Amino acid sequence: MLEASNLECVRGERCLFAGVSFRLEGGEMLALQGRNGSGKTSLLRMLCGLTPAASGEIRWCGRPIAQLGDEFRSELCFLGHQNAIKEELTPLENILSTARLAQEPLDEDAALAALELVGLLGREDLACRYLSQGQKRRAALARLVHEKRALWVLDEPYVALDRAATELVAGLVGAHLQRGGLVVLTTHQAVAVPAGNVRELTLGDDVALQQRL
Amino acid sequence: MLSLIRAVIGRDLRLAMRRQADIVAATFFFIIVVSLFPLGVGPEPDQLRRLAPGVLWVAALLATMLSLPRLFADDHRDGTLEQLALAPQPLALIVLGKVIAHWLVAGLPLVVLAPVLGVQFDLAGDALAVLTLSLLIGTPALSGIGAIGAALTLGVRGGGVLLSLLVLPLYIPVLIFGAGAVDATVTGLGAQAHLSLLGALALGGVFFAPWPTAAALRVALE
Numbered sequence: 001m002l003e004a005s006n007l008e009c010v011r012g013e014r015c016l017f018a019g020v021s022f023r024l025e026g027g028e029m030l031a032l033q034g035r036n037g038s039g040k041t042s043l044l045r046m047l048c049g050l051t052p053a054a055s056g057e058i059r060w061c062g063r064p065i066a067q068l069g070d071e072f073r074s075e076l077c078f079l080g081h082q083n084a085i086k087e088e089l090t091p092l093e094n095i096l097s098t099a100r101l102a103q104e105p106l107d108e109d110a111a112l113a114a115l116e117l118v119g120l121l122g123r124e125d126l127a128c129r130y131l132s133q134g135q136k137r138r139a140a141l142a143r144l145v146h147e148k149r150a151l152w153v154l155d156e157p158y159v160a161l162d163r164a165a166t167e168l169v170a171g172l173v174g175a176h177l178q179r180g181g182l183v184v185l186t187t188h189q190a191v192a193v194p195a196g197n198v199r200e201l202t203l204g205d206d207v208a209l210q211q212r213l
Numbered sequence: 214m215l216s217l218i219r220a221v222i223g224r225d226l227r228l229a230m231r232r233q234a235d236i237v238a239a240t241f242f243f244i245i246v247v248s249l250f251p252l253g254v255g256p257e258p259d260q261l262r263r264l265a266p267g268v269l270w271v272a273a274l275l276a277t278m279l280s281l282p283r284l285f286a287d288d289h290r291d292g293t294l295e296q297l298a299l300a301p302q303p304l305a306l307i308v309l310g311k312v313i314a315h316w317l318v319a320g321l322p323l324v325v326l327a328p329v330l331g332v333q334f335d336l337a338g339d340a341l342a343v344l345t346l347s348l349l350i351g352t353p354a355l356s357g358i359g360a361i362g363a364a365l366t367l368g369v370r371g372g373g374v375l376l377s378l379l380v381l382p383l384y385i386p387v388l389i390f391g392a393g394a395v396d397a398t399v400t401g402l403g404a405q406a407h408l409s410l411l412g413a414l415a416l417g418g419v420f421f422a423p424w425p426t427a428a429a430l431r432v433a434l435e
Contacts, residue, residue, distance in 0.1 A: 050299070050434050050435065070301045071301075073300065074301035078299050080292050082291055083292060084295065089231070097223075097224045100220040100223075100224075101224065101300060101307075102300055103217060103220075103302065
């Protein structure tokens with residue numbers, strides 16, 4: 001389904017990684033690892049089509065994602081390390097407006113159910129700027145509850161979460177894999193995902209060292 | 214398509230309502246700049262009548278400039294801009310929604326205030342009407358053209374100054390035809406031609422600007 005061949009990432013004059021290739025089928029998850037600055041986020045942004053790859057190609061169902069354009073984006077759910085929630089809006093308004101902008105109508109009951117699941121019920125009418133870092137992250141992750149798009153690209157989803165929330169997110173990821181979805185995520189924590197086939201890819205070490213020497 | 218534009222406008226208006234200080238600041242800036250001129254230039258009605266169109270229009274340009282840097286900067290900072298760029302709908306439509314919302318928040322108050330402020334310059338009734346009409350037609354062009362500049366300077370340090378340098382020259386045609394319309398009414402020539410040209414600029418600004426803006430946003434997100 002998702003296939004990357006010989007990806008290379010150049011930032012300024014530094015080569016962050018080169019020759020990264022992998023293939024991901026439905027029900028599989030790719031856990032990206034690597035030290036800070038090894039290009040994990042850059043790789044995720046490439047997979048979304050936000051940053052063009054210096055060389056190499058990314059294909060979705062056999063066709064390059066640049067060619068697919070909107071068709072690919074309608075299969076993609078990206079959660080960056082920024083939460084993409086509006087501080088002035090409440091968690092409920094945030095989840096509803098995100099759904100409206102994605103043209104995927106979500107009724108208020110479903111939104112409330114999602115917030116209940118991530119443990120924000122009772123805070124749904126409080127502007128997000130009054131929430132703690134972890135609660136903001138939970139508000140951002142609440143959209144995963146009803147997310148049906150096939151490819152999830154998650155940048156450090158477990159950051160700022162407590163143990164219960166981490167397990168909850170791992171559960172959501174597992175359920176998505178079980179439905180036949182694909183997940184690419186970066187993490188520094190070893191979190192067991194309850195279902196699906198997890199593969200690991202470590203970025204950086206050898207390539208970055210070669211460049212420096 | 215329309216529902217997407219409506220959703221963007223609804224979201225941006227709601228955000229603006231939660232942050233009214235921004236709207237109030239730009240509006241008060243407009244009021245104060247316009248009100249300073251009669252105080253500084255002196256009370257001769259003839260001179261004020263001649264100055265009025267230019268002063269009101271220049272103040273409108275500057276007030277619009279004040280609110281432009283935040284058009285995309287907030288969305289860029291909290292990551293929502295990435296989400297908008299990754300939406301399966303054309304980014305240009307989303308930009309169009311944001312431009313319309315920006316006009317409702319930053320342009321429309323200027324239009325509403327203009328006839329009141331025009332009285333300070335001893336403008337006659339028909340001149341006030343044309344002034345308001347010219348602002349009503351012209352301010353959407355300011356939002357549209359300004360969006361291109363706001364997208365180009367997104368994430369640039371000291372972007373505010375750069376934005377003015379980029380956008381103010383592009384505002385010159387709008388200024389000339391906007392102020393010219395009022396001038397023409399005052400001198401009895403009729404404002405029809407100026408207003409038509411202004412309308413053409415507004416249509417061009419609002420409906421063609423979203424595409425280069427969307428392209429600039431994609432570059433800024435790389």
